[in-house]
Amino acid sequence: MTQEKNTGAVDLSGEGIHQRPDLSYGAYLGLDQLLSAQHPRSDQHDELLFIVIHQASELWMKLSLHELRAALRQIQADDLGPALKMIARVSRIQAQLIQSWDVLATMTPADYSLIRPHLGQSSGFQSFQYRQLEFLLGNKNAGMITVHQGDPAIYAELMAAYAQPSLYDETLRLLHRRGFAIPAGLLERDWTQPHQAHPAVEAAWLAVYRDPHEHWELYDLAEKLVDLEYRFQQWRFSHMKTVERIIGFKPGTGGTGGVSYLVKALDLKFFPELFSVRTSL
Ligand code: HEM
Ligand SMILES: N[C@@H](CC(=O)c1ccccc1NC=O)C(=O)O
Numbered sequence: 095m096t097q098e099k100n101t102g103a104v105d106l107s108g109e110g111i112h113q114r115p116d117l118s119y120g121a122y123l124g125l126d127q128l129l130s131a132q133h134p135r136s137d138q139h140d141e142l143l144f145i146v147i148h149q150a151s152e153l154w155m156k157l158s159l160h161e162l163r164a165a166l167r168q169i170q171a172d173d174l175g176p177a178l179k180m181i182a183r184v185s186r187i188q189a190q191l192i193q194s195w196d197v198l199a200t201m202t203p204a205d206y207s208l209i210r211p212h213l214g215q216s217s218g219f220q221s222f223q224y225r226q227l228e229f230l231l232g233n234k235n236a237g238m239i240t241v242h243q244g245d246p247a248i249y250a251e252l253m254a255a256y257a258q259p260s261l262y263d264e265t266l267r268l269l270h271r272r273g274f275a276i277p278a279g280l281l282e283r284d285w286t287q288p289h290q291a292h293p294a295v296e297a298a299w300l301a302v303y304r305d306p307h308e309h310w311e312l313y314d315l316a317e318k319l320v321d322l323e324y325r326f327q328q329w330r331f332s333h334m335k336t337v338e339r340i341i342g343f344k345p346g347t348g349g350t351g352g353v354s355y356l357v358k359a360l361d362l363k364f365f366p367e368l369f370s371v372r373t374s375l
Contacts, residue, residue: 135212140205147198154191155223158184162230169264173313181318189323206340217348222248229366232260234288235350259285262365274298278300301369323364
């Protein structure tokens with residue numbers, strides 16, 4: 095009888111896989127860490143759902159940041175093809191994030207009220223990846239960095255994102271390079287300030303939208319950015335409505351008014367001229 099080395103591998107395929115893989119599924123994906131990172135603080139059944147939704151959201155935010163930072167670099171380098179692909183991917187990620195509200199809404203106010211006392215002052219308000227996304231998209235607000243003062247590494251990262259041009263700032267610089275009359279004050283400025291809507295920018299977008307075939311890449315980029323903002327707003331709106339149905343008008347654990355705070359965030363626009371141009375078309 096031939097002696098086969100007992101590798102521990104099971105041959106399910108019948109094709110003679112005898113080797114123990116050098117790299118396993120769990121090792122490659124770091125599942126040891128990933129699946130041992132859920133630590134409910136109550137004995138409530140639904141707390142695992144609450145934790146998993148947040149962790150999955152943070153993972154999707156991580157990927158979104160990776161894609162949008164790369165897209166920003168591609169726009170800087172005038173290489174729009176890859177940038178368009180990355181932004182389109184982020185829109186699909188946003189669709190996942192929006193969908194997750196339906197899963198979370200299966201948790202009733204009664205279920206959540208038993209978990210909430212265990213959350214202390216923790217809140218999504220302290221999500222530094224969410225803040226980085228907002229900064230990258232152009233919603234600059236120094237006040238949002240203060241809660242991270244206790245963590246120098248995160249604080250420094252947020253400060254850097256705060257001081258850098260946003261995806262839209264880089265898009266306006268691109269419009270300028272492609273011959274559109276963008277005011278000098280929008281091409282070099284204090285990037286810590288959010289972009290203020292400007293008629294010259296709307297005029298540039300109007301020219302793009304009136305003759306898409308002439309400016310196809312810019313037209314495509316504009317529509318991808320609109321998609322991004324549209325879905326971001328959908329996420330914010332669903333968050334606000336989910337919060338309303340779960341905690342009503344109680345103040346938030348993060349120290350804000352709760353729903354009233356989330357409603358105010360709905361007024362913010364990342365790419366104002368891309369929306370105002372629609373009225374002019
Ligand atoms: C039961 C479910 C939830 C409730 C009741 C809730 C409630 C709130 C409230 C009241 C705020 C305002 C800040 C505060 O004072 O706490 C807030 C902010 C926030 N939440 Fe949630 N939330 C829920 C689920 C989620 C989920 C699943 C995410 C996904 C990551 C999330 C992410 C955020 C973020 C990023 C903010 C900051 C928003 C901003 O500053 O514009 N929340 N949440
Ligand atoms: N701000 C929420 C608490 C909350 O939802 C939360 C708590 C810890 C980690 C993430 C959270 N999600 C979003 O804010 C509340 O006031 O009930």
